[in-house]
């Protein structure tokens with residue numbers, strides 16, 4: 001495909017990034033290697049009948065039928081809690097045209113790679129053969145693995161391509177490209193909100209896109225009804241677990257179907273930047289979520305309240321709609 005966008009990064013850094021990510025279990029797909037797939041712990045557990053991830057509990061997603069992928073290993077933020085290697089993931093300073101793989105190539109290669117990655121489970125006594133047969137026909141793409149998917153210039157077409165394979169999609173974005181959010185129609189659109197105000201945003205994300213994120217919150221509101229909308233708040237103790245009223249005011253702009261309030265997890269490269277104490281307990285997350293829900297309910301005239309939680313993943317779900325109804329939708 002012809003280049004449609006320009007990113008700033010250096011070739012040397014790109015290669016460094018790729019090697020680092022491969023060591024961490026990311027599998028690149030497509031000729032240009034800007035897309036990746038990675039199986040998660042919950043896929044293994046789900047194949048063995050040992051449990052499902054919180055997205056199963058909240059939204060009915062079955063982990064063994066889910067492809068976790070990204071069409072862009074690049075990101076335009078440098079969040080302190082990010083588990084990816086920011087140091088090697090730098091876009092660099094030299095301008096370079098990126099030639100992107102086509103959406104159909106990425107989808108086809110992602111499905112093929114997922115099948116290859118799960119093939120080893122077939123020989124295990126612990127694997128349920130029924131689950132394995134289902135896993136060979138993935139039903140869901142979580143476009144949220146690493147990097148910022150809206151930097152891929154054909155995200156709209158990528159989502160459509162997954163849907164044409166009979167799959168549902170989650171897109172998780174940092175909200176820095178509101179124009180892209182206007183045009184995409186995933187099954188569920190997530191926006192990560194890392195701060196209640198601009199000053200804290202700059203401390204958490206080391207970027208300068210606050211006005212664009214606020215614009216994306218407006219876009220989310222307009223997308224309601226067309227796609228299911230979620231705002232995710234990743235809580236970092238000592239950094240952004242303040243001003244629940246500020247979060248509620250921002251959430252009121254988006255009026256999302258769901259709000260996930262989730263603990264930062266002390267994993268990957270984030271351990272180089274944050275101490276273990278930055279990972280809040282589940283009860284602390286729940287207390288903070290409850291404060292946000294109370295402010296939101298009084299500010300928005302909607303009946304926002306805590307509707308579910310997953311202690312093992314330290315995440316609490318706030319909604320103004322019936323959870324049972326939402327589960328039927330995906």
Ligand code: SF4
Pocket residue numbers: 075076077078079081082083084146147148174205
């Ligand atoms: S926006 Fe997401 S991928 Fe980018 S730095 Fe932040 S946490 Fe990492």
